Amino acid sequence: MARESDRVDTEAPRARRADARRNVEAILDAAVACLSRDPDASVVDIAAAASVGRVTLYGHFKTRAELIDAALVRTIQHADQILETTDTTGDPTEALTRLVASSWQIVDQFRNILVAAQRELPAERIRGVHDRVVRRIQSLLERGQRGGAFRTDLPKRWMVTTVISLMHAAAEDAAAGRVKVDQVPGLITATLLAAFTAPGAKVPAARPSA
Amino acid sequence: MARESDRVDTEAPRARRADARRNVEAILDAAVACLSRDPDASVVDIAAAASVGRVTLYGHFKTRAELIDAALVRTIQHADQILETTDTTGDPTEALTRLVASSWQIVDQFRNILVAAQRELPAERIRGVHDRVVRRIQSLLERGQRGGAFRTDLPKRWMVTTVISLMHAAAEDAAAGRVKVDQVPGLITATLLAAFTAPGAKVPAARPSA
DNA sequence: CATAACTCGTACAGCGGCGTACTAGTTATG
DNA sequence: CATAACTAGTACGCCGCTGTACGAGTTATG
Incomplete structure (x- = not known):
């Protein structure tokens, strides 16, 4: 429809x-x-x-729902523009570092919009709207897997979920003052790079992005 | 007061x-x-x-809030009892595997109660109620750190956040049918064990708990 | 068995949000 | 400048939820 x-x-x-x-x-x-x-x-x-x-x-x-939908779409588009300018080529671990740094800022700013949307809009609509940005993460992960940088023993879906959920969790911790904002991206990347290392392989050292 | x-x-x-x-x-x-x-x-x-x-x-x-508070307390107590019977001694990686297996079931069942509580109750109240269960995770992590099983370059708070947030994320993915329920604990542990490995060290292989 | 504890249903008042009519006024645009 | 597009404000009606008051009935308990 x-x-x-x-x-x-x-x-x-x-x-x-x-x-x-x-x-x-x-x-x-x-x-x-x-x-x-x-x-x-x-x-x-x-x-x-x-x-x-x-x-x-x-x-x-x-209706209120239609308004929130529009606000969500607007936000996502804004986010997608920012991500568009983020370099996701080159070494996958460094690319992930950059992608996380960009994404987290957005998540931190706008996560409440998502909350509002989740209360008002059907779940599949929300997934649909997020499609592009999810795809962006996913394709980087896949590229890293093909190049041997990331483990291949976990479902891609789950790895995407891991990335997103850690960013949201970090945003909440930051909002609650549990961690300092400027060290958040470092924490996320350090955690993700290790998490995506295959059993038996050595965990790469995270390098600061800024 | x-x-x-x-x-x-x-x-x-x-x-x-x-x-x-x-x-x-x-x-x-x-x-x-x-x-x-x-x-x-x-x-x-x-x-x-x-x-x-x-x-x-x-x-x-x-009031409604008082009711929800009581329901939350009841749930947490119930959860704490289950966790009480979970063996968190011995090899920290295996202990974490067991703890995640037990905890996730609870999270999966009752996460909506937490959602309700978050909408009705002040944040500090919720943290207060969760104190015991958080402490449980934290002390296991600390023990693993002292024994060299887990990395020490991340704040303990953040590691706890990682554990909790992955369990919640998994619960949502499971509810949405994105992953099969019976393989969820395996995914979480595999991810966490890697995530908690120090840079330069080898990621341990996750062993199934059941 | 007598009393206090407890329960029930209905009814009411208040609140806040949503969505719509209606009227009157202002402003961009061809 | 004339018309259609747009805006404003007020005032409804509706809904669902919360919390309270009342009066009458039931039941555990000493």
Whole structure:
């Protein structure tokens, strides 16, 4: 079935007026900001933060779910752009280090958006939206496996899960002040590089990325 | 300040009537069951599941939060009992294997209770309740570090976070059908044993626990 | 068996969020 | 400049959940 929110980059048959487009942007910005602070932020909060009447908001997004979906898509696209500029070629261990450094920043900033989405949107929708970024991780892992840098005795799915879950866990620990933010990427990479080493092989030393 | 729910194993000044105690048990059972299915389960749902009037429920738990707190405590105690019977002596890698096998089952069953608690209860309360079980993991890790089995270049806190987060991630993957339940403990241990190997050292082979 | 403990159902009040009508006003755009 | 697009505000109606009050019935317990 077709979703309205598929028109993310395609445009409606009739061009919308300039101020309308500006408002939609403001609403999405506000949504991202509010939901990042509080995943339970209400439509009222978001409309207020966007300096827009609540009714106006409903003019652009039929329901709260649709709004959150749009905010999620926007965030993911933003993230994907950043990851696009991250060099994932060369030595897989170093590439993983770079990828983790970039990804974690995003995860840390926007994880609450994901929380909001998980409460409002069906699970498969969320997976669908994350497809590109997951694929990015997966293909790096596969390349590392083919080159012998990463172990091949674990399912690829599980390795991806490991990467993602450690980044989220680190974000929570950082938010709770349990670890210092600037040392987080180092912790994640040091852990992942070891975790992805085959039994019997020697664990490579993690090198700082910055 | 003192909490009402501290009277978990201590008893009230006046002994309560037998049927009252039975009802409280039924309510707690129902709460655990309902919240496991849906972390947003309402008081109505829980009362119904316990075959008890909603008002009766309120007679025992002043608020929804108090009920969830009690359900959480009950679950943790139950978990702690199971972990109590798990042998964490001997070779640390094997001990970790056993501990993960036991713990994961619990996490898989009851993670939704934690979700409910996280939405209703203050974070420090949740950490407080988990204290014993976290300590259990931590002391095993420390023992492994002293014996040279586990790396010492990562903060203990982070290693504990890694253990816990992988178990939760695995539980979600299992619930989504992304991995088969019976191979999950193996995946977690294989990953953890490698992750906890020092750079330059060889990763030990994971041995099945069952 | 008498009393206190406990339970039940219904009903009510409050809250906050969601989504919609309606009217009146403003502003971009051809 | 005329029209259509857009916005604002207010005011509803709806819903579900929480917590409380009441009055009457049941049951364990000394």
